[in-house]
Amino acid sequence: PPNFEWNFRITCRYFCSSPPRSTFQQKKSKPQKGPISLRTRKDGSGTGDKVAELCRTGTSGLLEAVNLFNNDPDVKGAAALIHAYGRLKDLERAFRIYHIFLDSIGCGEASLSPGQRPANLAIGDVFGEILMACDLCNQPRRGLALIPEMQRLSVPFNKYRFGMVVNACRAAGDDNTASELLDTMRREGSQAFQFVTVIDWTQFISTFIQAQRIDKAVEVLTMMSDSNWNARANHQTYHILITSCTELGDIASGRFVHTHMQQAGVAPDKALGNALIHMYARYGELREAEQVFADMPERNVTTLTAMISAYTHQSRPGKAIEIFDTIIQRNIGAKELLYVAVLGACASAPEYLAKGREVHQMINQSQTRLLPFVGVALISMYSRGGRLDEAFLVFEECMKEVDSQKKGQYWKEDLLKVWNAMIVACAEHGRADDALLMLKDMTEGSNAVTPNGATFLGVLHACARAGKVEEGMRCFSETMKLYETTPTTHHYNCVIDLLGRAGRLDEAQRVSEEMPSTPNDSTPWLILANASELHGDSARAERIWTMVPKPRNGVCDEESLRETEVLLGQLFALVGEGRWDQGRTMVHQLHRDQREKKESGRTWTERCGRVYSFTPLDNIKEGDHTQGQHVLKTKVSGSCEKCKGEHSENQALASHLQHGSDSKTPIHLYKNVEGVCALCITALRDIAKEVQRDIIFRDAHRFHRISK
DSSP: OTTHHHHHHHHHHHHHTOOOHHHHTTTOOOOOSSOGGGOOOTTSOOHHHHHHHHHHTOGGGHHHHHHHHHHSOOHHHHHHHHHHHHHTTOHHHHHHHHHHHHHHTTOSTTTSOTTOOOOSOOOHHHHHHHHHHHHHTTOHHHHHTTHHHHHHTTOOOOHHHHHHHHHHHHHHTOHHHHHHHHHHHHHHOGGGGTTOOHHHHHHHHHHHHHTTOHHHHHHHHHHHTSTTTOOOOOHHHHHHHHHHHHHHTOHHHHHHHHHHHHHTTOOOOHHHHHHHHHHHHHTTOHHHHHHHHHHOSOOOHHHHHHHHHHHHHTTOHHHHHHHHHHHHHHTOOOOHHHHHHHHHHHHTSGGGHHHHHHHHHHHHHTTOOOOHHHHHHHHHHHHHTTOHHHHHHHHHHHHHHHHHHTSSTTTTHHHHHHHHHHHHHHHHTTOHHHHHHHHHHHTSSTTOOOOOHHHHHHHHHHHHHHTOHHHHHHIIIIIHHHTTOOOOHHHHHHHHHHHHHTTOHHHHHHHHHHSOOOTTOOHHHHHHHHHHHHHTOHHHHHHHHHHSOOOGGGOOOHHHHHHHHHHHHHHHHHHOGGGHHHHHHHHHHHHHHHTOOOOOOOEEEEETTEEEEEOTTOOOOTTTTHHHHHHHHHSSOSTTTTTTTTOHHHHHHHHHHHHOOOTTSOEEEEESSSOOOHHHHHHHHHHHHHHTOOEEEEOSSOEEEEOO
């Protein structure tokens, strides 16, 4: 309108002066008898209708509307003005109108005595609009502060006001007010709250989930399904609960919600089915995940990706790759997340390295640029497969993509993930010089990024593997402070490992005693035990035994069980034969409590483009890799004779020497369990020297490169 700017300036000047309430009421007419909501002007039109009409014209009519409201305040005019100021995100002026209205009808804070109820006034609409204004201005706590005012004025809830209050509880994360509302609902019964909808119940659930009170959220689900309330949870309600149970690690509550959903006859859609599969797979319930997958009436790429991740997480990469092959055959349409999931499956076992190369070729043929998380998955796959040179090629491709995009989606956070993946790959292979060089390069040049805790963790691990004590300590004490990175327990454990491998056991023990640690954490003592065994310090091992955290009631988690078992075995081997019975009894008790089955050892080797698997119990037929066995027996010092029939790496190496391909390429061996026998390491060194070939040996956690 032509006069919009002028009227807006007048309105702003009028309100910015912040006059007292009496200024707004200077032209107030004498009060008339009867309810305010029924007052009329001489021309027969209600004051509130005129105010509402002026407010609908925009800011140009606000000044006239305020003047008219001051002359004759009523419910409809107050509601219209509060609504207008709420849309303008001017909550303070909305509250001024609210207080002026309450004072004008004799319902101000000091107007009513305790227990006295106001006259027959329809003021509920005013509360509804002021609650909406608080929501629009993102100030839900000011809206919740109006609940005592509503109770004082005996303003009942309706569908609109109740929904606004519940939404304010969710937005403010006020689970206490939500609990009080639920108690009121139980006390007054379903007849007084017939207007409560499924959306309101879901808002209650979201409020308790934000407060990490999953038990209260499940209680709301049970309450809403009661016959008295007769509310039916929808897919969104169940999806919120299942996702929250997954994030909070409450698999029992998640299973209860799933059962409740089945009893209610709610068939999972795509989103809900994916959430159920992810929850069961994440916590090892693969059978339940498969059942959900089988019961889903319709599946998409996201569903199939979730199942691939589930099988990978449960160490069943073969099934994961079968699903991927089905997707490709049916031409369902592969996405980047699907590639990442199947690359994780290919990285989990060496026999699927060739499949990983096929997936990499599919990505290149898709004619899409290499996204950072896909590049990270490729780097990790090639690194874990022992092909560090191919990992470097992927890294260089990612860097070229960054330059071509000119600080696009790769920049900062995404680029840092690519750097960290390559540094961790170097650490796994013991390439400390490369890791330190990359730490320097990533902080320089036009594509410089700031390293974080994961970056330094990879560098420290690389220094520990390569024995670069000074470089590692300089990185821990100086470089981390330079970039304001606070060390965690993982960084301290790397420092202990770094010092322990170098024989500086006193410093390592001092760090382990002074570091911040969590209760029942045996990792620092496990590292010290390894160092004590390496350097033959049995007296220190005896002292470590008294510091090892003991599991409560003989029960501990799976990771602690493995650490404790290894630690006890090392300690008892050092302190003497007299305590073997005690250690054996404790380890067996832990096995019975956890019902853990030890995985049998297996070794893979790749030759002529194919991967072969070997176990210690594999029968060697007459004439089969005889030359390889001869090398193991005669061409080396004989140090592996004691273990040649017990360890699968000897079977794999003998087969490779008999049927090996190019003699210029390294021999790759992969083992599925942690650790390598010291006698086998000695034998591998002699064999590498004898046959003049490098041997890259990987156990469950790290690579051992044996140079010719």
